[in-house]
Amino acid sequence: MKILALEFSSRMRSVAAVKAGPGEQPAAVATGSDLGSRGTRAFQLITTVLKEAAWERDDVDTIAVGLGPGSYHGVRVAIAIAQGWSVAKKVRLIGVSSADALAAMLVLKGQQAPFIVVIDAQRGEFYRADYTVESGVAREVCALRLAKTAEIHDCLNSGKNVFGPDSADRLPGIREAFPTAATVGFLAAKMPTETSGASLEPIYLREPAFVKAPPPRFA
Template sequence: MATLALEFSTSRRSAALLSGDPAGAGSLAEASDSTEPRRGTGAFALMARVLEKAGIARSHVTSLAVGLGPGSYTGIRAAISIAQGWEAATGLTLIGVPSHEALAAGIHATGWRGRVTLAFDAQRGELYAARYRITTTGPEIDEPLRLASPQEVARRIQEGERVVGPDLERLLPEAEALHPDAAFIARLAARGRTRTPGAELQPIYLREVEFKKIAQPPSSPG
């Protein structure tokens, strides 16, 4: 079994290849870059690097896991497009994993324990925020992901709570910078996550989609 994972939801894109133990404790190869995610720019080179590190050919990849955000809509869509194309060509298994769950898993892996708020730039002057308790047995969700104001999350920092997240320099500079990593996307995917058909993979986006009708020009008199 070989699971390739892509995490393109932030300015730090990463890829990881987990092979061997399906319980998520197998051999892991990782690669990352720090460029602003742009559709197609360097994505395949990043994947090639991690496959080379792992010594595994593309044809031996059995599943592909994608970080679904929240985060950069463009970056997440790029990863989903790659996954959908690979599924169409080979029929491999696709798995979607929320990026905030991977971030919580990464914090747990450091050995830190306590309550933490994970924050992500939601644009329009807002944040996505989720609160976790990081326990010995793993991350436990206290408050599900929702939209929040920077002022609300900043108050948590003032009250002594740990607040972490990626790309928050503009909205919440006092937060601790930390990015979700493809290694934890891969490990979470390997622990029995449900297969997701490519057509159903969607970025996590909590706002209602708004459609604006374009006004038609007045017709010319006949």
């Protein structure tokens, strides 16, 4: 299985070419901090990764997408690329939680103690998921949920291991870390089922809120 993985949920966007198999390493990884106003930077990252991996576009049989939570724009760009690719090339699509990808990356880098992943949810809240480490694998022990900023401060003040992207200015003491396309690809390789293109949606725990505009007033 040759997987093209896209992780655009934080400011550190990345693309990886991952060949599934025991002990496999990503064939190539490219990282950027800006997708551009129309996502053009994303295609530059993809082109770079395919070239470095010596893959043709037709070699890709699976596209894995980090579904967030995180940057709504970034995740939407990744989903749009995956959906368009699947129409043109009939590849498998697999969606992966970006929080799980971040947790997996931390364990690969040596994290052994229980930890918390937090991702900015705006409006004074954060997405929070709690993990423990069992046999070298991150296990979610408290499902992803919304938490108030004060709750995350309490976790930091009590000495808990708290990691997350793009939040150092609002959460002093957080250990900054970013989900990576490589771990999105590795997690996707272990998933038995694919996701239909129409079912790929950003992970977003809030109910949509709309404010109805008042009717126009005519003099």
